[in-house]
Amino acid sequence: MVAKRNHHIKTHFGIILFQDYQDGRPSKRRLLVTSTYSDSYQLLLSLLVEARKEAKLTQTLLSARLGKPQSFVSKYERGERRLDVIEFLNVCRQLGADPYKMIHTLENVSPT
Structure with a gap:
């Protein structure tokens, strides 16, 4: 529409x-x-960046694990590109992060 x-x-x-x-x-x-600029989405991005840093991975190392160019990681971390659900789950898997915990954090902190 x-x-x-x-x-x-x-x-x-x-x-x-x-x-x-x-x-x-x-x-x-x-x-x-778009909603990539919403507070909720910015919180999600900060959680993903924090998880990457806790895993002691650079954008380059993570992108290699994902089979994507480094710019893929850079763009989603800056909010220039949105992650769909499947990509989000794959990123979490490669980071060793719990996607359910991230979503729970979003639900408890973010009103929208």
């Missing part, structure tokens, strides 16, 4: 400014507001 209002497009994935589209394609100045 896409609803146009004023000068932006509201989608299920966030708000995209209308002027950031040229000829129906995203321009280089594209602004997308």
Whole structure:
């Protein structure tokens, strides 16, 4: 579902400014507001970074375990890329972290 209002497009994935589209394609100045910037998601990212550091792994070592480039780890840790549930579970597995404990922490600390 896409609803146009004023000068932006509201989608299920966030708000995209209308002027950031040229000829129906995203321009280089594209602004997308998504839940990667929510307090809850930022807390999840900090828990993942903390778990990586506790496991004494660099982004490079973790990415090798995941079979991904180092930029994959860097991007999700900075909130530039979202992790889906399967990726989250795999990252936790490679870190030796308990995904259920992380989710429980999110539920107890985060209102949203």
